[in-house]
Amino acid sequence: MEPWLPSQVAAACSTGWQPGYYAWHLENVRRLPLPQAMMAARRLYKVDFSLIDSGA
Template sequence: MRALSVVRPGGSLIAAGQKTLEVRRWAPELSPTDDLLIVENGRFLRQDGDEDPNGMAVAVVRVKAIRPFIAADMTAACASFFEEGWLAWELSNLRPLPPGRRLRAARRIYEVDFTP
C-alpha cells in the first residue's frame, strides 16, 4: 500500500476528520480512487532516505484534488502559518484506523506492507 508520513499531531488530526487538507510543496502521483495510508511520526524527515521506525498507521484516505494552497485554507489544513507556493491536497474518503499499528515512516510517498 502507498503511504505518506505526517508529523504528529497532523496524522491524528486527519484521522479525527479535523485536518481535511494536507499541504506539501509537491504533487503526488495518485488518482482520486487510490488509497493512501497516513502514517504519523514524531519528527520531520528532511533528507532523501530519512526514515522513522516509530511511525503509527492512523488512517486511510484518498486525495480528491490538488490545488494551490490559499490563506483561506488555514483552518482546514490546521496550519499555523501561510506561505505562497504550496499545494493543498484535498483529502476525502477518510477511514480512521484503530490505534497501535506501528510502521516505518519515510519521505514522500512510499510502499508498505499493510492491509487495513
C-alpha cells in the same frame, strides 16, 4: 493536489502560508481496524494493507 489557499491555514493548524504551496485533497479516508505502527515521513509511500492484522 491543489493550490493551498491562505483561507485554509487555520483549518490545517498551520502557522504560515506562502504563494506556491500545495495541499493534498484526501478522499475515502478510513480508520484501521486496530492501531498499527506506520512510518511517518514527508514523502509518498504505499502501505500494504494485506499485511495489516484485521483483528479478526
